[in-house]
Amino acid sequence: MKSIEVSFHMKLRDYTTMGIGGAADRVVFPRSPAEVREIIAAERRAGRTAYTMGAGSNLLVSDAGVAATVLCTKKHLSKVVFVGGHSVIAEAGVMLPRLAVLCALSGLSGIEGLSGIPGTVGGALTMNAGAYGRRIGELTDWVEVADAEGEIHRIEARAIRFGYRETEFPVRGVVVRAGFRFSEATREAVFEQMRQWNEKRRVNQPWGEKTFGSTFRNPPAGEGAGALLERAGMRGEREGEACFSEKHANFMVNRGRATASDVRRLMARGQKAVRDLSGVTLVPEVKMWGEFDV
Ligand SMILES: Cc1cc2nc3c(=O)[nH]c(=O)nc-3n(C[C@H](O)[C@H](O)[C@H](O)COP(=O)(O)OP(=O)(O)OC[C@H]3O[C@@H](n4cnc5c(N)ncnc54)[C@H](O)[C@@H]3O)c2cc1C
Incomplete structure (x- = not known):
């Protein structure tokens, strides 16, 4: 695992939005789906427990921390590709607010309701995050998941059960990338809608x-x-x-x-x-x- 970024005994409070949490044995920061595969395989060979974290915005980590490796997607797994025809591919660590702004700039509508959620694409897909009448599952075409051996499977949305704040994938593992389909709108309309919803959040939720x-x-x-x-x-x-x-x-x-x-x-x-x-x-x-x- 030489080229892969890793920190030892880092307090997870620095990686959660609640600012709480003891240390993990190691935190690894993959740069690509291929590195995720490598990390999973290496942890498995070493017989170590591994957890996955995005932005840590839905996590409470105990004060004693975890005797495990934490694979953190947020830092580097952040590529977004606009493939045309209203389709967008985003890596697991892409933050929802950034994805929403990039989509708005490209005149794509759909994700703006989720633009105030401080989580990643991988965390949102795992939780089927939603707001203002939209859940991320409705916008999803496919999801790539690395299984316990590190093998990556592309799963079509129809094979995934998106529930209320939970998702059941036919393959359990780490979400590495996903494809989304949005609709066309003017930039101005999408930004205005985002502005209104985020204003509502500021009024009704701690900001x-x-x-x-x-x-x-x-x-x-x-x-x-x-x-x-x-x-x-x-x-x-x-x-x-x-x-x-x-x-x-x-x-x-x-x-x-x-x-x-x-x-x-x-x-x-x-x-x-x-x-x-x-x-x-x-x-x-x-x-x-x-x-x-x-
Ligand atoms: C201010 C605020 C407002 C919020 N508003 C909303 C809201 O309106 N709607 C809503 O639904 N939620 C909301 N949330 C909760 C949270 O932001 C979402 O659940 C978000 O989708 C979690 O993403 P994350 O990347 O932070 O996941 P994390 O908190 O890092 O992880 C959450 C779970 O997902 C798993 N996970 C994370 N990444 C992956 C991956 N790549 N592969 C497999 N498993 C993974 C973790 O193991 C964990 O079980 C809010 C949170 C905050 C702090």
């Missing part, structure tokens, strides 16, 4: 703060997680420096030096308060890595 977005999934029916938490009195509640945002009760924010344990304790309090008041069990949307006491 420029350390957060991992929605803490809990919305229940399948009835009130959303934010409304349930609010009714249970959790808006603004804190544990240490972790806090349910004043702007949106389902957004957890790190007001300074919050720990993963603070976050977990606050999550457990939120779940109990909602269960006691409404009988609903909130299920975390945020992905958790490592060991937690709570």
